[in-house]
Structures are given as C-alpha cells and as structure tokens.
Amino acid sequence: MRYSSDGICPKVPNFLYPMQKIVLLSESLISRIAAGEVVERPASVVKELVENSLDARAREIFVWVEGSGTSLIRVSDDGEGIASEDIPLAIERHATSKLKDEGDLFCISTLGFRGEALPSIASVSRLEIVSRTRQEEAGWRLRVEGGKREEPNMFGCPPGSTVEVRDLFYNIPARRKFLKSPSTELGHISDVINRMALAHGDVHFQLHHAGRLLCDYVAVTHFQERLRQVLGPDVAGGMVSFLWSKGEVKISGYLSTAPSSFPNSRYLLTYVNGRFVRDRVLTHAVLEGYETLLMKGRYPAVVLNLGIPFEEVDVNVHPAKIEVRFRQRTEIHDAVVEAVRDGLRREAKGQAAKTIWENEQAFSGTRESPTSYGKLFPEGSLPLTKTVSVEAGPDLGIPGRGFFSSLDVLGQLLGCYIVCESPQGMALIDQHAAHERIAFEKMRDQLARGGIERQDLLIPQVLELPFPEAQVLEQWCSTMDHLGFTIEAFGPNSFAIKTVPALLPAGDYLDVVRRMVTEYAEFERSAELRHDLEERLMTIACHSVIRANRRLGREEIRALLVELDEIDFATQCPHGRPVLLEFSQARLEGMFKRT
Numbered sequence: 118m119r120y121s122s123d124g125i126c127p128k129v130p131n132f133l134y135p136m137q138k139i140v141l142l143s144e145s146l147i148s149r150i151a152a153g154e155v156v157e158r159p160a161s162v163v164k165e166l167v168e169n170s171l172d173a174r175a176r177e178i179f180v181w182v183e184g185s186g187t188s189l190i191r192v193s194d195d196g197e198g199i200a201s202e203d204i205p206l207a208i209e210r211h212a213t214s215k216l217k218d219e220g221d222l223f224c225i226s227t228l229g230f231r232g233e234a235l236p237s238i239a240s241v242s243r244l245e246i247v248s249r250t251r252q253e254e255a256g257w258r259l260r261v262e263g264g265k266r267e268e269p270n271m272f273g274c275p276p277g278s279t280v281e282v283r284d285l286f287y288n289i290p291a292r293r294k295f296l297k298s299p300s301t302e303l304g305h306i307s308d309v310i311n312r313m314a315l316a317h318g319d320v321h322f323q324l325h326h327a328g329r330l331l332c333d334y335v336a337v338t339h340f341q342e343r344l345r346q347v348l349g350p351d352v353a354g355g356m357v358s359f360l361w362s363k364g365e366v367k368i369s370g371y372l373s374t375a376p377s378s379f380p381n382s383r384y385l386l387t388y389v390n391g392r393f394v395r396d397r398v399l400t401h402a403v404l405e406g407y408e409t410l411l412m413k414g415r416y417p418a419v420v421l422n423l424g425i426p427f428e429e430v431d432v433n434v435h436p437a438k439i440e441v442r443f444r445q446r447t448e449i450h451d452a453v454v455e456a457v458r459d460g461l462r463r464e465a466k467g468q469a470a471k472t473i474w475e476n477e478q479a480f481s482g483t484r485e486s487p488t489s490y491g492k493l494f495p496e497g498s499l500p501l502t503k504t505v506s507v508e509a510g511p512d513l514g515i516p517g518r519g520f521f522s523s524l525d526v527l528g529q530l531l532g533c534y535i536v537c538e539s540p541q542g543m544a545l546i547d548q549h550a551a552h553e554r555i556a557f558e559k560m561r562d563q564l565a566r567g568g569i570e571r572q573d574l575l576i577p578q579v580l581e582l583p584f585p586e587a588q589v590l591e592q593w594c595s596t597m598d599h600l601g602f603t604i605e606a607f608g609p610n611s612f613a614i615k616t617v618p619a620l621l622p623a624g625d626y627l628d629v630v631r632r633m634v635t636e637y638a639e640f641e642r643s644a645e646l647r648h649d650l651e652e653r654l655m656t657i658a659c660h661s662v663i664r665a666n667r668r669l670g671r672e673e674i675r676a677l678l679v680e681l682d683e684i685d686f687a688t689q690c691p692h693g694r695p696v697l698l699e700f701s702q703a704r705l706e707g708m709f710k711r712t
C-alpha cells in the first residue's frame with residue numbers, strides 16, 4: 118500500500134507497483150479536502166463560529182474581522198465555554214458535545230452537530246481557542262496551525278470563548294484565488310451576521326472590520342426592533358407580522374406588504390426551527406403565497422420561520438447545513454403558501470384604510486403590530502413548545518370592511534382616477550386597476566366554487582390564427598372551456614367563440630382570446646399548473662374590464678367602491694400595481710411645507 122505524500126498528486130506510478138493507481142490519502146490531505154466542504158470562504162468560518170457561540174447559549178457575540186476575513190476572524194462570546202478536559206477534543210474531527218447516539222441524528226435541535234467545523238477550520242488556518250467555563254477558575258488556550266496542535270496551556274480569561282482564525286487558506290493558495298473581491302467577501306460575512314441576528318433577537322451581535330464597527334445589534338425585546346436594526350427602517354417599516362399554525366406546524370415571521378417589493382430575493386429569508394436555510398420548496402411556497410400581488414420579477418421581503426418537530430426535517434444533507442430535506446415536502450409547501458396568503462389577507466383587510474404610500478417616509482411606528490412576541494424564534498425549539506394562536510394575526514383595529522364604500526367621492530380625474538376624501542386625508546383610486554382586481558377575484562372565486570359563469574354569444578365571433586397559434590389553441594380548448602370560453606374549430610386554423618365568462622363586458626373577445634393563446638404558448642414551458650391557471654385568469658381580467666379613460670357615473674363609482682370592499686387584496690391589481698394611494702393629512706401638509 119502506498120500513501121501519497123502531502124499535497125503531491127499520486128498519479129505517477131512507482132516502478133515497484135507499476136499498475137497501482139489507487140493510493141490512500143494522507144491524514145492532512147483528507148482533512149483539507151473535508152475542509153473544502155465546510156470552509157468555502159471567510160464567511161463560512163464566521164457562520165460556523167457564530168453557530169457554536171449560539172449553541173453555547175451566548176448572549177453577546179462579537180466578531181472582529183481584518184482583511185475581509187482572510188487575515189483575521191475573531192469571534193468572542195459569553196457562552197458556556199469549553200471545559201479544560203474537552204479543549205483538546207474540540208478540534209478533533211467528528212468530536213462534538215451535541216450528539217450522543219444515532220437517535221439524536223434525526224432529532225437535531227442545535228445548529229452544529231457534525232463535529233467538523235473547528236478541525237476543518239484548523240486545517241486551513243492558524244487557529245487559537247481561548248475558553249473558560251463558569252465553573253472553572255481559569256481558562257485554557259489551545260493553538261493549532263495547519264492542523265498541528267500545541268499542548269493547551271492555562272490562560273486567564275473571563276467565562277466564554279474566543280476563537281481566533283488567522284491567515285485563512287495560507288496553506289491552500291489555490292483556494293485563495295477563488296475568493297472574490299474584499300468587499301464581496303465582507304458582504305458575505307455581514308450577510309451571515311444578519312441572518313443569525315434575525316433568528317436571535319435576544320442576542321447582542323457586533324461586527325467590526327479593520328477597527329470599524331459595522332453592525333451593532335443590541336438585544337431587543339420586540340422583534341420588530343431587530344428587523345429595523347438589520348433590514349433598516351424602510352424595509353422593516355413595510356413588513357407586518359404573521360402567525361399561522363396547524364397541528365405541529367407553526368409558521369411565523371414578518372412579511373412585506375404591498376407596495377414594497379424588491380428586484381431580487383435578497384430579503385427573502387427562510388428558517389427552519391431557527392436555522393437559516395436556502396430551500397427551494399420554502400422559497401417557492403412563499404412566492405406562491407404572494408402570487409398576483411407582486412409584479413413579474415419582483416420579490417417580497419420575508420423573514421419566515423417554519424417550526425416543525427425536529428424529526429420531520431433532515432438537516433444532515435449538506436456539509437454547511439444550509440439545505441434541509443423535509444419528510445412531508447408537499448404538506449410543508451402548502452402550509453407555507455397558506456400561512457403567507459393568510460398573513461397577506463389579514464393585512465389587506467385590516468390595512469385597506471392605511472396610508473399605503475407612506476412607507477417611503479421610513480417607519481414611523483404606524484404599522485407596528487400589537488403582536489409582538491419578543492424574539493422571533495427564541496430558544497431553539499420554541500416554535501414547537503409554545504402554542505401560538507392563529508387568530509393572533511395583526512389586527513390593527515381599523516375596520517377593513519366598508520373602507521372603500523365609506524369614502525366621500527369628490528370626482529373623477531383624467532378619466533381614470535377616482536378622487537375621494539378619506540378619514541386620513543385624500544385617497545386616489547385607479548379605476549382600471551380596481552376593475553381588474555375585482556374581475557380577477559370574482560373569477561377566481563367562481564372557479565374555486567366549481568365553474569365560471571358564462572354568457573352565450575348571439576353571434577359567435579370567429580377567430581383566425583396562424584398555424585402554430587391555432588395548434589396551441591386546439592390543444593388548450595378544454596382549459597379555455599374551464600375558464601368560461603367555449604371555442605370550437607370552424608375551419609382550418611379558425612375558431613368560433615360561442616360563450617365567454619359572464620363577467621366580461623360586451624365587446625371584442627377576439628383580442629382577449631388571442632392574448633391568452635400567446636400566454637399559453639409560454640405556459641408549455643412552465644411547471645406550476647395552479648399558478649399559471651391564475652395567471653391566465655389575470656390576463657382575462659386585465660383585458661376584459663373597463664379600460665382606462667372612461668367617464669364613470671356617480672352610481673358606477675359607488676358600485677365599484679362597494680365591490681372593492683367585498684374582495685381580498687383590494688389594494689393591488691392582479692399585476693401588483695396599486696389600486697389605492699392615500700395621502701394623509703400630515704403628508705399633504707408636509708408637501709405644502711405647512712409643518
């Protein structure tokens with residue numbers, strides 16, 4: 118048997134064993150390969166060290182970084198500390214205090230459990246651990262360089278641990294080359310701190326870089342405070358809390374309401390039992406929950422924690438523990454969709470009377486929800502042990518029902534905006550967006566209740582299509598029928614439209630169907646049927662309702678407002694455009710510089 122010498126490629130056959138190609142790797146090479154999985158970049162080190170501090174129940178976690186983490190990462194905590202006899206073990210591979218037997222592996226409540234982080238980090242850096250438990254008089258210091266450790270020595274220090282990582286990847290120059298610019302790496306580090314901070318409102322986090330304090334998140338009692346610290350007042354100000362539970366599944370957090378949205382999913386953060394995870398199922402479910410409330414390509418701000426029994430989720434599927442696997446994927450997906458929708462629905466009902474255009478003025482406390490539950494995901498398993506009430510959603514004490522019909526209509530502007538006096542000040546309603554939303558919600562409702570009401574056309578309208586589109590329509594005739602359009606072949610590449618949804622006002626249906634066919638052609642490429650079906654509905658709604666620039670009579674306006682009160686999500690059109698803009702008295706006064 119041959120061993121490779123450290124770092125040397127064992128491909129060249131030795132003359133003694135001309136045929137042998139397989140060799141056992143040396144210990145140090147093995148650990149560097151293993152480290153590659155856990156320690157991808159400086160931010161991974163920060164993540165692992167902070168996770169250890171959180172597992173040790175620290176209340177203060179301070180991080181110092183130099184050279185964007187390549188020269189120094191120091192994480193200091195006031196946690197439980199490591200006992201003197203455990204110190205040498207902490208840097209041994211597969212040594213952990215968090216798992217005892219196989220049973221534990223499928224019921225993990227701590228952030229760490231693989232016993233890999235410290236040895237992995239130690240094999241690619243110069244590492245020093247200083248730690249002391251509350252029970253011991255003095256602490257211990259242990260140094261490791263490139264995986265080789267010195268004897269621990271006694272060291273005076275306060276209770277808690279400080280782990281210092283210098284010269285990361287000094288012994289793997291190739292890995293250094295993969296690092297991005299210093300500012301990008303630093304950005305990753307602050308992302309890590311932010312994600313952890315959002316899951317632990319009761320912990321004080323600090324991040325220093327090159328002597329500058331970048332983040333200082335003091336412990337908070339109201340989670341909304343932490344949201345503001347981490348996401349800033351503008352983003353946090355547009356978010357409301359939500360709580361949802363069914364059986365053992367508890368979903369809670371904060372979500373952005375219309376009209377805030379973002380060009381990427383940066384603020385879409387999902388946690389499972391307090392652990393930050395990137396999970397396609399969860400992200401998809403959140404977006405599906407928003408469905409038509411966001412414009413295409415826009416994302417919400419969401420901080421969502423899914424609390425489920427530990428045995429329902431396998432966290433041991435990714436070395437950096439950032440991905441998980443659910444036992445009941447579909448159920449979890451649907452629960453999250455429901456939780457998000459429910460939160461948004463409550464908000465839309467309660468918030469209809471709120472001034473929706475004011476979130477540009479930062480967060481002034483007006484949106485503060487009475488549902489403050491201190492920390493979002495306190496103490497590991499809280500979402501499982503504490504019963505939260507589904508009814509406890511945000512109730513802002515504003516009667517949602519009747520908001521629109523209670524408005525005092527002043528008139529119509531430019532043939533497309535309805536100007537009203539509201540209890541807050543002035544309300545402007547986009548009549549086209551309002552009609553769209555009403556038609557959309559009604560059709561969705563009819564569809565859910567078993568079928569779209571239809572109207573027969575006295576004279577069928579004949580639609581001629583180019584060959585490829587005709588093919589598409591032929592294929593989708595039954596879906597069209599489901600949506601209220603009876604369409605029959607009427608000769609080569611032409612079709613007769615015989616019935617249309619009763620909701621559509623009289624007019625030219627050819628254009629509506631033509632547009633739907635174009636959408637269908639796209640649809641073939643996408644996967645989620647339910648979602649797309651609704652997109653189709655939206656399209657119909659958008660092209661069937663009263664177009665902008667039409668004078669409405671007083672009665673028509675009143676009827677429109679009453680209808681707006683009857684539907685969910687009245688403040689957004691199905692494309693995510695706002696239906697209502699409200700200007701409070703204070704804002705008007707501000708605009709006129711009267712304050």
Ligand SMILES: Nc1ncnc2c1ncn2[C@@H]1O[C@H](COP(=O)(O)OP(=O)(O)O)[C@@H](O)[C@H]1O
Pocket residue numbers: 165169170173194196197198199207208212213214215228229230231232233234235236277278
């Ligand atoms: N900051 C800390 N405070 C207290 N104990 C720690 C700290 N960091 C590491 N440890 C101890 O060292 C062990 C090994 O850490 P690590 O390699 O990250 O593995 P894991 O976290 O998976 O157990 C932990 O199980 C824990 O007992």
Ligand SMILES: [Mg+2]
Pocket residue numbers: 165168169228229230232234235
């Ligand atoms: Mg760990």
